[in-house]
Amino acid sequence: MTCTINPETIIASAGVANDAAHRGVSPPLHLSATFGWRDPQEKPAYDYSRSGNPTRTELARALADLEGAAAGVITASGMAAVDLPLNLVEPGDLIIAPHDCYGGTYRLLAAGARRGHYRVEFIDFTDERAFAAALGAGPRLVLIETPSNPLLRITDVAAVAAAAKAAGAIVVADNTFLSPALQNPLALGCDIVVHSTTKYINGHSDVVGGAVLAKDEALGEELTWWANCTGVTGAPFDSFLTLRGLRTLYPRIERQQETALAIATALDADRRVSRVYYPGLAAHPGHEIARRQQKGFGAMLSVEFAEGVDVVALLRALDIFTIAESLGGFESLACTPATMTHAAMTAQARRNAGISDRLVRFSVGLEHAQDLILDIFRALDCVAVSSESRPPSFRKQSEVHAC
Numbered sequence: 001m002t003c004t005i006n007p008e009t010i011i012a013s014a015g016v017a018n019d020a021a022h023r024g025v026s027p028p029l030h031l032s033a034t035f036g037w038r039d040p041q042e043k044p045a046y047d048y049s050r051s052g053n054p055t056r057t058e059l060a061r062a063l064a065d066l067e068g069a070a071a072g073v074i075t076a077s078g079m080a081a082v083d084l085p086l087n088l089v090e091p092g093d094l095i096i097a098p099h100d101c102y103g104g105t106y107r108l109l110a111a112g113a114r115r116g117h118y119r120v121e122f123i124d125f126t127d128e129r130a131f132a133a134a135l136g137a138g139p140r141l142v143l144i145e146t147p148s149n150p151l152l153r154i155t156d157v158a159a160v161a162a163a164a165k166a167a168g169a170i171v172v173a174d175n176t177f178l179s180p181a182l183q184n185p186l187a188l189g190c191d192i193v194v195h196s197t198t199k200y201i202n203g204h205s206d207v208v209g210g211a212v213l214a215k216d217e218a219l220g221e222e223l224t225w226w227a228n229c230t231g232v233t234g235a236p237f238d239s240f241l242t243l244r245g246l247r248t249l250y251p252r253i254e255r256q257q258e259t260a261l262a263i264a265t266a267l268d269a270d271r272r273v274s275r276v277y278y279p280g281l282a283a284h285p286g287h288e289i290a291r292r293q294q295k296g297f298g299a300m301l302s303v304e305f306a307e308g309v310d311v312v313a314l315l316r317a318l319d320i321f322t323i324a325e326s327l328g329g330f331e332s333l334a335c336t337p338a339t340m341t342h343a344a345m346t347a348q349a350r351r352n353a354g355i356s357d358r359l360v361r362f363s364v365g366l367e368h369a370q371d372l373i374l375d376i377f378r379a380l381d382c383v384a385v386s387s388e389s390r391p392p393s394f395r396k397q398s399e400v401h402a403c
């Protein structure tokens with residue numbers, strides 16, 4: 001890839017008319033588990049699909065080019081992607097991870113540490129003193145995740161990566177919340193990027209998958225070796241669907257973040273809302289860093305409703321948003337972290353992390369912004385105290401959700 005090609009073009013041309021047999025414009029799906037050898041002494045480019053598969057390669061190449069990586073591995077899930085770089089650490093080595101990292105990542109790291117696979121320290125990356133102290137202990141691997149879930153806290157990737165590299169650590173960034181369209185951690189100094197492609201990259205909520213992208217060739221080869229060794233590589237059909245989903249990444253996320261900003265702005269002005277967490281709002285504590293290191297503010301936002309708003313009833317009253325975990329799809333989702341995504345944390349741990357019981361996390365999809373805003377305000381009118389007038393619903397009166 002030459003550096004003059006724009007990412008939109010990388011996506012639109014990945015694998016197009018490359019099919020050697022028929023020059024199919026859309027790259028073919030190679031489901032074969034095994035491949036024939038011309039001669040027993042001449043190992044072909046592909047011999048067995050766990051080790052390598054042409055459909056998976058198309059996706060890996062496209063994602064590596066988007067993130068500016070030398071090599072990429074496609075995994076069966078985002079968790080398999082988070083797990084793969086953990087093969088680079090040895091018993092006794094220290095891993096530093098954000099205290100508010102993805103729940104599955106927290107569970108994996110904590111379980112691995114309990115078994116003695118490594119030591120782990122979960123810290124607040126925005127607390128400079130805690131971060132400096134953790135670096136002083138000589139970590140082997142530092143994991144960055146920004147924006148965080150569910151409060152969209154922003155970590156200064158360039159600053160953290162530079163300090164971690166100076167301390168001798170491998171720096172891994174989970175870039176799932178923004179996708180390569182809005183943030184490129186390798187360009188900010190990280191060594192490895194991991195993605196849950198289940199989210200924005202596939203974007204159609206019909207595949208669970210992951211990707212690991214390495215800045216340099218040697219690290220990429222090591223990760224590829226471990227992926228084949230442990231068998232965490234993704235299925236060809238999943239790669240085919242994910243490449244198909246990836247084609248529209250830019251127009252999807254650009255529209256979705258535009259709508260997210262509109263929703264954040266509308267809710268921020270309402271007295272029944274105590275706080276909107278969206279990095280695109282100037283009042284967000286990470287706004288300036290986000291502006292510097294991201295190419296957009298993303299399409300995730302969390303809203304803490306005011307006292308007296310029953311958020312469980314609010315979610316039940318939503319018509320367009322589906323009550324569900326996950327994010328990054330074409331469809332809008334809403335969840336209450338306290339009872340859903342973050343229910344495994346104790347109430348005290350949630351309070352310490354600033355996650356209120358009245359917090360709602362929204363993943364903004366491709367529906368019309370006005371319809372989504374009306375859906376939230378109509379539901380809010382249903383459940384919030386002392387509401388006199390109700391905004392007209394976009395739906396026919398007979399279809400309006402009963403309060």
Ligand SMILES: *Cc1c(COP(=O)(O)O)cnc(C)c1O
Nearest residue numbers: 077078079102174176196198209
């Ligand atoms: C969803 C998610 C994961 C895990 O990915 P799966 O595809 O569900 O295994 C990891 N990190 C982040 C930030 C996620 O949102």
